[in-house]
Amino acid sequence: MMGRGGEEEQGAVAAVAQAGRAPARDKSGFAATCSLLSQYIRDNKAGLQGLGGLAMATAGAFRPPTTMNLLSALDAPAEPPAAAEPKDKDHDQRVDGNPREAAAGDETQQLTIFYAGKVVVFDKFPSTKVKDLLQVANAGGDGVDRASAPAAPSLPTPSQNSLPDLPIARRNSLHRFLAKRKDRITAKAPYQVINNSSAGAEASKHAAAGAGVEKPWLGLGQQVTVKQEI
């Protein structure tokens, strides 16, 4: 089991590297840095929301129209990120993707931030951006908030008659699979403590489903704990 650990970690790293392939956007260095930070907060928040949504989804098949697309929390940063509000969850959170700028030619290093009891790790963070980041950090948290708000992309509205069209619905079976897959990948990511909301949601989900017996992928969480100790 332990012998395979390396391989699994590699897999997780590959997943993270892929996460980095978000479309690059033209932004000033400052704006880019701010959006990195705000994205972290957004991702973090969205992750938590997503898990809440999962628990709800298993309670009954019905997902009310307003939250019909559970993944919309990830796509639509409609509400400004509440940057200064740390979540009450006291766990480390691995941020999967962010490095929108990573494709740029400059030298990249891993960046680790400790903030409000959370550990954030960015793979391949461009060295040129570090200066910007420090500048932002010196300016104080409030500055971050205000600067990041306008950087959040606004939702494109359908041109025609500006009709609010419904999100394309997803088949229940596929929806469940993608949720399971997401849990699995989250569980495999390094830098994560076992007793986090992900595992909690998973457990409550099974309780809700009346499943009683643990699903095999829950076991992966335990391997992660071992890694954590290393």
Next chain:
Amino acid sequence: MGGEVPEPRKLSRALSLGCGCGGVPEEALHLVFGYLDDPRDREAASLVCRRWHRIDALSRKHVTVGFCYAVEPARLLARFPRLESLALKGKPRASMYGLIPDDWGAYAAPWLAQLAAPLECLKAVHLRRMTVTDEDVGVLVRARGHMLQVLKLDKCSGFSTDALRLVARSCRSLRTLFLEECAVTDKGSEWLHELAVNNSVLVTLNFYMTDLNVEPADLELLANNCKSLISLKMSDLDLSDLIGFFQTSKSLQEFAGGAFSEVGEYTKYEKVKFPPRLCLLGGLTFMGKNEMPFIFPYSAILKKLDLQYTFLTTEDHCQLISKCPNLLVLEVRNVIGDRGLEVIAATCKKLRRLRIERGADDDSGQEEQGEVSQLGLTAIAVGCRQLEYIAAYVSDITNGALESIGTFCKNLYDFRLVLLDKQKEITDLPLDNGVRALLRNCTKLRRFALYLRPGGLSDVGLGYIGLYSGNIQYMLLGNVGESDNGLIQFAMGCANLRKLELRSCCFSERALAVAVLQMPSLRYIWVQGYRASQTGQDLLLMARPYWNIEFVPPSPEIANRMMADGQPCVDTHAQVLAYYSLAGRRPDCPQWLVTLHPA
């Protein structure tokens, strides 16, 4: 020319002449009716005269009720006393997409209560998207259990494994037990043990896409006792636990389910060997590149492959599918990409059904970006000319691709296309001409779904659908058309359309009602997302005898928002279901639903 309105299926009354005392003897007519299988032929024959009606009623063996509220159970069962097989559908299809609340209705109880005494021949029951309780199953088992050969609870909810135990104990002639995608309360795996102990004739067992936990030993016991077991579709049990089952069940031809719960641990799965005749394969949840070679020895004989729940990348799909030249059915997610579709086109010349589902669309990068576009679809159209069913979620599309499908896929019976909303620029919109070409050329088309985005299909295109969809019986349209005029143009065609679903369209309530009145065969319409009024008053324009209208009012927040032209906004909550019913208004509407009827 294809796609135009066919002759109505109607028999002349003159047929009945000469059937009297000196005419065709009753026995002969019975024999002839025995060869009538198509329900629409049956319908036509039953309308010739009273005698034919009676003979049809006594000789009809199977009935599908497309909507459980369309007729009273007692009335249907009294007409067909020798029914052997009954299929019932409940909640709207949208419930499969999480769009219908659990308390919507479609209770099986009134139906199952009627299946008791008078129906001496009934041996197959199929309930789809219905609410079934343990008590309901109990009633059915007590009445028909000794005879029951087929029990299909298909995407149903509301029952527990207690009901399954009862079925396992009592229905010893059961050949098919089908529970796919049911929400079953799991009180333990004894039901499977009892089934294995009590049944020796089971052919098909399906509890795919359920959360039911079972013991591998019980599956092995089942395989030992039921030598005729041909198909097993099951929940996500680890595949390494199924080694014994696969060794035992020599006749198995279909398997779906199972999981590679420890990806990377492929040595663990080395001993998994499928039975020799297995040719239909699916599930294999979480299968990744390392586990994929496990299929290779069987790939050449595979006729069906479902990879929707695997972790395979575009490249993996290409590698695997290139080894499967005999596939008839293939189901994948769009991670397969255009490259994968090109491999299908080059390899799978016999393919009949292709489903390309939608993967994750968030940016968290868990999935390799595989997108399907006009390139892949065109390749498929040219390469796989036997296709009868195509359902695809595409990221980009052109008129040319649709024209190609029309040109090459002459056997197409069912075509469904959803244009995903992530990519901003679509190469070639509107799709008016492509849709026209496809409908005109695919003359066998009976089902058609087109879900686009605003601007994806103009009013002219919508008119084309009406004009060239003469044979189509079921249609789903989303985000199509520009105005009410388009909807009316559409409705002027559609001579044989029986069931229509509309979602997220800009049509007004009044136009919907007027359109419904134009479609002569329409018996069921479901709409979500349109310019709804607060009370649904304009829907009353379509009020007529036997036509039930159920309305979910728009959300209060959006109630007072108007478009620039003074029309209400498209409301995502507003929902309409209208259908013909001989049963009158249904008694079990949830409170949030309003039934509309003239004062």
